[in-house]
Amino acid sequence: MELIKIGYNNKIKEQFEKAAKTNQIIGRISLEHKRMYRVWSVFGELLCEVSGKLAFDAQSREEYPAVGDWVIVSPRKEERKGTITAILPRKSKFSRKVAGNNTEEQIVAANVDTIFLVFSLNEDLNVRRLERYLTLTWESGANPVIVLTKADLAVDIKEKIMLVEGVSYGVPIVTISVVNNLGLDELQTYLLPGKTIALLGSSGVGKSTLTNYLIGFEKQEVQEIRGSDAKGRHTTTNREMVLLPNHAILIDTPGMRELQLWNSEDGISNSFSEIEQLSSSCKFRDCQHEKEIGCAVKLAIEKGELKEERLQSYKKLLRELAFLERRQDKKAQSEEKKKWKNMTKQSKKR
Ligand SMILES: Nc1nc2c(ncn2[C@@H]2O[C@H](COP(=O)(O)OP(=O)(O)OP(=O)(O)O)[C@@H](O)[C@H]2O)c(=O)[nH]1
Ligand SMILES: [Zn+2]
Numbered sequence: 001m002e003l004i005k006i007g008y009n010n011k012i013k014e015q016f017e018k019a020a021k022t023n024q025i026i027g028r029i030s031l032e033h034k035r036m037y038r039v040w041s042v043f044g045e046l047l048c049e050v051s052g053k054l055a056f057d058a059q060s061r062e063e064y065p066a067v068g069d070w071v072i073v074s075p076r077k078e079e080r081k082g083t084i085t086a087i088l089p090r091k092s093k094f095s096r097k098v099a100g101n102n103t104e105e106q107i108v109a110a111n112v113d114t115i116f117l118v119f120s121l122n123e124d125l126n127v128r129r130l131e132r133y134l135t136l137t138w139e140s141g142a143n144p145v146i147v148l149t150k151a152d153l154a155v156d157i158k159e160k161i162m163l164v165e166g167v168s169y170g171v172p173i174v175t176i177s178v179v180n181n182l183g184l185d186e187l188q189t190y191l192l193p194g195k196t197i198a199l200l201g202s203s204g205v206g207k208s209t210l211t212n213y214l215i216g217f218e219k220q221e222v223q224e225i226r227g228s229d230a231k232g233r234h235t236t237t238n239r240e241m242v243l244l245p246n247h248a249i250l251i252d253t254p255g256m257r258e259l260q261l262w263n264s265e266d267g268i269s270n271s272f273s274e275i276e277q278l279s280s281s282c283k284f285r286d287c288q289h290e291k292e293i294g295c296a297v298k299l300a301i302e303k304g305e306l307k308e309e310r311l312q313s314y315k316k317l318l319r320e321l322a323f324l325e326r327r328q329d330k331k332a333q334s335e336e337k338k339k340w341k342n343m344t345k346q347s348k349k350r
Contacts, residue, residue, distance in 0.1 A: 006040050006241075007111070007194045007249055012070050015088045020072050024085070029069045029110075030241040032253075037065055037084065040241075043075055046082040054085060062095065063087070066107035067240045067253050068196060092141030094198070096255060108255025109198055112142040114190050118201030118210065119146065119164075121154035121175070126202075131167050133200055142198075144171050145190050149206035151177040178209050193247035198256055211252060216245050272314045274306065289315075 006028050016026045027039035027046065039048045050064065051074075058064055065071050070088040075081075092112050095105045117133045119125060130146070137144040146164055151157060157175060164173055172190070176183035191197060191214070199207045240253045275297060279287060283294025289311060292298075300306040 001040055001042060001044055003042060004194060005243060005247060007196055009194065012088060016070070016072065019086055019088070021074075021085075023074065024072050025075050025082075026088075027071050027073045027082070027084075028241070029065050029067050029071060032065070032067055032240070035064075037071075039071060039073055039082065039084070041073060041075065041082075043077050044080070046073065046075060046080055048073055048082040048084050051083050051085045054087075060105060062105045062107055064107075066093070066110045067255075068110035068112060068251050069107075070111065090141075094136070094140045094142075094256065106255070108253055109251045111196055112140065112198045112251060113195040114197045115140070115142045115144055116147045116187075116190075116197060116199045116201075116210075117144050118199055118205045118207050119148055120150050120205040121148050121157060121160055122150045123205075125160050125163055127163060127167055129202070130164065134168060134171065137200075144168075146171055146173045147187065147199075147201075147210070148173065148175045149177070149210065150179075151175045151182050152180040153177075176210070178206065178213050184213065188246060191244060191246050191248035194249070196241075196249045196251060198251040200256065211250065214244050214250060215242060272310070275311065275314050278306065 003026065008026070008028075012026065020026070025041050025043065027041035027048070029037050030040050030045070031038040035049065037048045037050075039046045048071075054063075065084055065087050069090065071084045072086040072088070073082040073084055076083075090107075090110045092110070093107050094109045094112065094115075095107045115137050117130065117137065119130065134144055146168060148154075148157075148160065148164070154160065161173060161175070174183050174186050174190075176187060178184070199211065201207050240251060242250045242252065244250055278296045278300050279289070281296035282289070282292065284292055287295050287297070289295050289297040297306065297311060301308050301311065
């Protein structure tokens, strides 16, 4: 396997050479399953575990390898196996909080260069969700590209693009239709050789369709595969990192798909529907479920119908969302200020 095809470059080479011992090789994680990893390397694909030291030193799940990570491996070539001894610094990372008693950060994808934020043109555009995705992307270190799908079904493309432009401050926007073969060439300009991309978007916006198109599957085949699996997920391959025909690299992990839930209010309502339902019976409409009188949520906990931990993770998620929104507001404000400064500068010049 040629390393350059999986995104290898001088920077990674340098980092590797600095940290590696003799006989060690560089590899990139293509799949993670239960503390075992598939690693792409010059010896092909190796099944690897992490070294005892790496596991011992790891303070949290964040310090374990994730799909997309560059790792240093002591290979056992004949066995097609190896041991991961270190993870190289991540250029970008998408993580999600793992709910539980002690909330941990879990990396769902590392070293993504470009992320396609996918929205469908045949539905109402959820601007707030777009803002959240943008925040998430900026925080990850990857570059966003907004992809508006199903252009063939849309009637008000211009309005929707304006709406998107209003919150996206110059982020590229590409309008596509897989049905009418529209905009797909333009998308290719972001799929450069050796660059790693990932898709983020709600269910049904066309991520699988686009993924299959990018991988180059026959449409028929895709539908058949999807038909045999109601969920239609990960049916084409069990690889989570895929080489595309044009030599870009696509990361498609279940974790990436779950980010959509963890970062949208709808998602929260869905995954905490019992709490939302209880809240509607609270005496006060803006009940925080702390010490208010007539709180139906607290009552349910007292009665043992709801676990206290559920409420805690629900609140934590809400706080996180609020935080992201504030960040977004601040970012927007400072961008606005910058714009103004530039404008006033230019008008002064004139
Ligand atoms: N008309 C039209 N339909 C499309 C287009 N792209 C996708 N679809 C349809 O939209 C539906 C949902 O597409 P998917 O690709 O399954 O959406 P997804 O985002 O992967 O959804 P999840 O798998 O639930 O996350 C399917 O019926 C597709 O055939 C398009 O460009 N035009
Ligand atoms: Zn309440």
